[in-house]
Amino acid sequence: MNRFVVWVCAGLVGALAASAAMADPVRQTKAPFQDAFRQLEGEEWPTPNDYRTASGAPGHRYWQQKVDYRIQARLDEATKTVTGKATITYKNNSPDRLTYLWLLLDQNIFRRDSIAERTATVGSADEVSLAALRRIQMFKDWEGGFKLTSVKDGSGRTIPHKVVDSLMRLDLAQPLASGASTTFTIEWSYRMVETKVVGSRDGYECFTKPDEDGNCLFLGAQWFPRLARYTDYEGWHNKAFLGAGEFTLEFGDYEVALTVPNDHVVAATGDLTNPGAVLTAAQRQRLEQARTAKEPVYIVTPPEALAAEGRKPTGEKTWVFQADNVRDFAWASSRKFVWDAMGVRQDSAERPLVMAMSFYPKEARPLWDAWSTKAIAHTLDTYNDFAFPYPYSKAQSINGINGGMEYPMMTFNGPRPTKDKKTGDLTYTERTKAGLIGVIIHEIGHTYFPMIVNSDERQWTWMDEGLNTFLEFQAEKRWSKDFPAYDGEPRHIVEYMVSQNQVPVMTQSDSLLQFGPNAYSKPATALVILRETVLGRELFDKAFKDYATRWRFKGPTPYDFFRTMEESSGVDLDWFWRGWFYSTDHVDIALDGVTAGKVEPADAEARAKARRERVAAEPPSLTESRNTEPTYAERDPKVRDYYDTINRNDATAAQRKKAKEADEDLTPQERVARNQTDTFYRFRFRNVGGLVMPVILKLDFTDGSTETVRIPAEIWRRNSKQVTWQYVTAKTLKRAELDPLWETADADRDNNLFEGSGVDKILKLSPSRPDDENKLKDNELRVAPDSLAPLPATKPKTADAPK
Missing domain, CATH: 1.10.390 (Neutral Protease; domain 2)
Structure with missing residues (x-):
C-alpha cells in the first residue's frame, strides 16, 4: 500500500x-x-x-600534552643493570588544572607482586613446559621492576609520590595551570630481564653455549619512567600494564646520553649527535657512502664484529642521541652487532632521504644481510603510498627478541637461521625467510601506526x-x-x-x-x-x-x-x-533457491495455452496413475455433462473479452512493457551468519556468457535475515554462485551454489491500485466547468429520442 x-x-x-x-x-x-x-x-x-x-x-x-626528556643512562654489562637520571619537562596544553601527574613504570610488571604476575593463569591443569619452569626458577632468584632513588622538583625538593603497580602518581606542590609547564627529575635503576626466559619486549640475550662467544645483546625498551597520556576522551590513562595491552604516550623531544662499554655499537631512536666520539673515521665514511648506495653498505663489517667478540672492553663510551617529536625512545647495544645501511629516497621536501639500517649478530647471517634493510626500504615505499612520507631520518631493524616490537625509528625483530648442532652450518627454511621479511614490514610499519x-x-x-x-x-x-x-x-x-x-x-x-x-x-x-x-x-x-x-x-x-x-x-x-x-557475527549468505518467472501473456488464448503446457508438464497424480479400474463417470455416461467435455484450462469468452478490454486501456509504452518475454529470475538469499554484507552473485548463462552482479549491503536494510532479489534477462540461466572470488569471508561455501535454470513460474500481473471512491461518477453526476454544483452526467433526452 x-x-x-x-x-x-x-x-x-x-x-x-x-x-x-x-x-x-x-x-x-x-x-x-x-x-x-x-x-x-x-x-x-x-x-x-x-x-x-x-x-x-x-x-x-x-589539544595534547607535550613531554620533553633529557636522560643520562649507563649500562653495566656485568650486572645487566641500567642506571639513569631523567629531567622531564611537562607542558599542560589541556584546558584543565592538574594537581598531580601519572607516570608509567612498565618494568614493574616483572615484580613478583605485580597485578600481571599475581593474576597469571595457565592453559592446562596437567602439564608444565620447560620454558615455564625456567621462568619460575628465575623469579625465585631475581625480581625486576624500577628502583626509584630520587624524585625531585626543579628546586631540588622531593615530590610526594605513590607507586600503584605499574604506575606512579606525583603530587604537585601547586596545581599546574592550563598552558603552564613543570620540570622535575627522577633517578632510577633496574635489572634487565633475560628476554628468552621471561618472554619480554626488551632485556638481554647472551650467547653462552660451549660453542658460542659469551657476549650479549642488550635491548632497552620501557626502560625509563614515562609520562602517562592525559586526553580529552579519558583524562589520565591509568590502566595498569598487564602484558598484552601495549603503550600509548605523549609526544616530545628527547636528548639521551647512553654510556656503554667502549667496544659496543649502539642503535637508538633519534640522530647520533657525537659520531666523532664513538665511530671510527672508516665507519663515518661508510655511513656517508650508504646514503647514495643502491645496495646496503656495511658500516660495521662482519669481520670487524667477529673481532670485537673476542676482545674485552677497555673503558666506556657515551653515545648521544637527539630525537624531536617522538612518543618514546628505545636503544640496543652490543659488541656483536654487524651494521649495514642504505639510503631510501622518498617524495618529501621535508625528508627526501631516509636511512634504512639493520643491526644483527653473526648468528642472524646470512638472512639479515640479504633482506633486513631491503625489507625496511620496501616498507617505507608501501606505507608512504597509503599514508604519508616517513617523517624521521632513519628506520632501523635490530635482531633480538622473539617475534617483533616497535618504537620510534626502532624495531626489534627475531627470526634467525637454524644452526646445525653437529656441523655448525647455518640454514633457513622458506618460512623463516618469509617470517623475517613479514615481521620487519610489520614492525617498521608500526613507526607509522601508532608511533606517528x-x-x-x-x-x-x-x-x-x-x-x-x-x-x-x-x-x-x-x-x-x-x-x-x-x-x-x-x-x-x-x-x-x-x-x-x-x-x-x-x-x-x-x-x-x-x-x-x-x-x-x-x-x-x-x-x-x-x-x-x-x-x-x-x-x-x-x-x-x-x-x-x-x-x-x-x-x-x-x-x-x-x-x-x-x-x-x-x-x-x-x-x-x-x-x-x-x-x-560471521559472514554466511546462502542462496536458498531460484525461480524463473515469465509474465503471464496478455492474450487470453496465449495465456490458456501456457496454462495447458504447464499442467501437461506436471507429473500426474500418483494415486490416479495406479488406479486400473474405469472411473464411475467412464462406466456411466449419464453423469457426464458439459464440463466433462471441455479443458478447464481453455480461455472463456469472458476472459477473452476482459483481456481485450485491458489491452485497449494500455498506452503504447505500457503495451510494450506488458508483452515483454524476458525471464524474471528471483533469487532467495538468507543471512545465516548474521553479519550483513554485499551480495556478490556470478551468473552463468547457456549461451556461454557470464556476468557478476555486485549488490550493495543495503539489500538487507528492511530484512536482515532473508530477502528475494530479482534479475531480468532474455538469457537462460545455467548456474549461479555467491562470492565466486572468496572475497567476503563467507563461512559456508556449500550453500553458495545453484545449478539449473530455476523453478518455472508464471508471474501474474498485480492489479492496479483501485481509484478513490467517486460518488459523483457512481451516481451518474458531473460538475459544471464554472461551478462545484453537481449536474446530470449525460445530456437531457430530446423529444424525438427513443424511449
Missing part, C-alpha cells in the same frame, strides 16, 4: 476515534525486525565536540595492530606474487569468525580471548574487504590517507577513524562497523 495513503488513513481513523485512541497505549510491533543499518551516532559513538568533530577530524580546540598516528593501544589494540596488519598485507603482496601473506586474506579468517571463543574487536586489549585473530587478523581482513569489495580502491585509499594525514602526530580514537572513512568516502558504513567491530 502507498505509504502516503496509510498515513492519511491512520490520521483519519485517529480523528474519528480520538477518545478511544487516547485510552489505549501505543503498541510496538512484535515482528522480529532487526535494523542492521541503524546509526551508531549517539548510540555507540561519543558526541562530537570542539576537540573531535563529527567529520572525524581534529577540532579547532584539539598515536592511537591508544591498551584500550583499542586493533587501531594499531589491525590497521598495521592490513598495510603489512598490502606490502607483502607487493613484495612478491607468491609471498605467503596470511593475515588479511578473507578466506583465512573464516575459522576464527565461526569459533565460539571470541569477543568483539572493540574489546579492551587485556580482555581479548584470542589476541592474534581479534587484534590483528579480523580487523585487517575487514579493511581488505572494505577496500576491495565495499568501497573500492579509489574511495578507500583516499579516505584512509585522509585519516592518516589528519591524525599524523595526534591521538585518534576509533570513532575518529570510523567517521573519517565515512565522511571522505561519502558512504554510510555504520552497518559495516557494527558487524565487523561490534559483534561476533
Whole structure:
C-alpha cells in the first residue's frame, strides 16, 4: 500500500476515534525486525565536540600534552643493570588544572607482586613446559621492576609520590595551570630481564653455549619512567600494564646520553649527535657512502664484529642521541652487532632521504644481510603510498627478541637461521625467510601506526595492530606474487569468525580471548574487504590517507577513524562497523533457491495455452496413475455433462473479452512493457551468519556468457535475515554462485551454489491500485466547468429520442 495513503488513513481513523485512541497505549510491533543499518551516532559513538568533530577530524580546540626528556643512562654489562637520571619537562596544553601527574613504570610488571604476575593463569591443569619452569626458577632468584632513588622538583625538593603497580602518581606542590609547564627529575635503576626466559619486549640475550662467544645483546625498551597520556576522551590513562595491552604516550623531544662499554655499537631512536666520539673515521665514511648506495653498505663489517667478540672492553663510551617529536625512545647495544645501511629516497621536501639500517649478530647471517634493510626500504615505499612520507631520518631493524616490537625509528625483530648442532652450518627454511621479511614490514610499519598516528593501544589494540596488519598485507603482496601473506586474506579468517571463543574487536586489549585473530587478523581482513569489495580502491585509499594525514602526530580514537572513512568516502558504513567491530557475527549468505518467472501473456488464448503446457508438464497424480479400474463417470455416461467435455484450462469468452478490454486501456509504452518475454529470475538469499554484507552473485548463462552482479549491503536494510532479489534477462540461466572470488569471508561455501535454470513460474500481473471512491461518477453526476454544483452526467433526452 502507498505509504502516503496509510498515513492519511491512520490520521483519519485517529480523528474519528480520538477518545478511544487516547485510552489505549501505543503498541510496538512484535515482528522480529532487526535494523542492521541503524546509526551508531549517539548510540555507540561519543558526541562530537570542539576537540573531535563529527567529520572525524581534529577540532579547532584539539589539544595534547607535550613531554620533553633529557636522560643520562649507563649500562653495566656485568650486572645487566641500567642506571639513569631523567629531567622531564611537562607542558599542560589541556584546558584543565592538574594537581598531580601519572607516570608509567612498565618494568614493574616483572615484580613478583605485580597485578600481571599475581593474576597469571595457565592453559592446562596437567602439564608444565620447560620454558615455564625456567621462568619460575628465575623469579625465585631475581625480581625486576624500577628502583626509584630520587624524585625531585626543579628546586631540588622531593615530590610526594605513590607507586600503584605499574604506575606512579606525583603530587604537585601547586596545581599546574592550563598552558603552564613543570620540570622535575627522577633517578632510577633496574635489572634487565633475560628476554628468552621471561618472554619480554626488551632485556638481554647472551650467547653462552660451549660453542658460542659469551657476549650479549642488550635491548632497552620501557626502560625509563614515562609520562602517562592525559586526553580529552579519558583524562589520565591509568590502566595498569598487564602484558598484552601495549603503550600509548605523549609526544616530545628527547636528548639521551647512553654510556656503554667502549667496544659496543649502539642503535637508538633519534640522530647520533657525537659520531666523532664513538665511530671510527672508516665507519663515518661508510655511513656517508650508504646514503647514495643502491645496495646496503656495511658500516660495521662482519669481520670487524667477529673481532670485537673476542676482545674485552677497555673503558666506556657515551653515545648521544637527539630525537624531536617522538612518543618514546628505545636503544640496543652490543659488541656483536654487524651494521649495514642504505639510503631510501622518498617524495618529501621535508625528508627526501631516509636511512634504512639493520643491526644483527653473526648468528642472524646470512638472512639479515640479504633482506633486513631491503625489507625496511620496501616498507617505507608501501606505507608512504597509503599514508604519508616517513617523517624521521632513519628506520632501523635490530635482531633480538622473539617475534617483533616497535618504537620510534626502532624495531626489534627475531627470526634467525637454524644452526646445525653437529656441523655448525647455518640454514633457513622458506618460512623463516618469509617470517623475517613479514615481521620487519610489520614492525617498521608500526613507526607509522601508532608511533606517528598515536592511537591508544591498551584500550583499542586493533587501531594499531589491525590497521598495521592490513598495510603489512598490502606490502607483502607487493613484495612478491607468491609471498605467503596470511593475515588479511578473507578466506583465512573464516575459522576464527565461526569459533565460539571470541569477543568483539572493540574489546579492551587485556580482555581479548584470542589476541592474534581479534587484534590483528579480523580487523585487517575487514579493511581488505572494505577496500576491495565495499568501497573500492579509489574511495578507500583516499579516505584512509585522509585519516592518516589528519591524525599524523595526534591521538585518534576509533570513532575518529570510523567517521573519517565515512565522511571522505561519502558512504554510510555504520552497518559495516557494527558487524565487523561490534559483534561476533560471521559472514554466511546462502542462496536458498531460484525461480524463473515469465509474465503471464496478455492474450487470453496465449495465456490458456501456457496454462495447458504447464499442467501437461506436471507429473500426474500418483494415486490416479495406479488406479486400473474405469472411473464411475467412464462406466456411466449419464453423469457426464458439459464440463466433462471441455479443458478447464481453455480461455472463456469472458476472459477473452476482459483481456481485450485491458489491452485497449494500455498506452503504447505500457503495451510494450506488458508483452515483454524476458525471464524474471528471483533469487532467495538468507543471512545465516548474521553479519550483513554485499551480495556478490556470478551468473552463468547457456549461451556461454557470464556476468557478476555486485549488490550493495543495503539489500538487507528492511530484512536482515532473508530477502528475494530479482534479475531480468532474455538469457537462460545455467548456474549461479555467491562470492565466486572468496572475497567476503563467507563461512559456508556449500550453500553458495545453484545449478539449473530455476523453478518455472508464471508471474501474474498485480492489479492496479483501485481509484478513490467517486460518488459523483457512481451516481451518474458531473460538475459544471464554472461551478462545484453537481449536474446530470449525460445530456437531457430530446423529444424525438427513443424511449
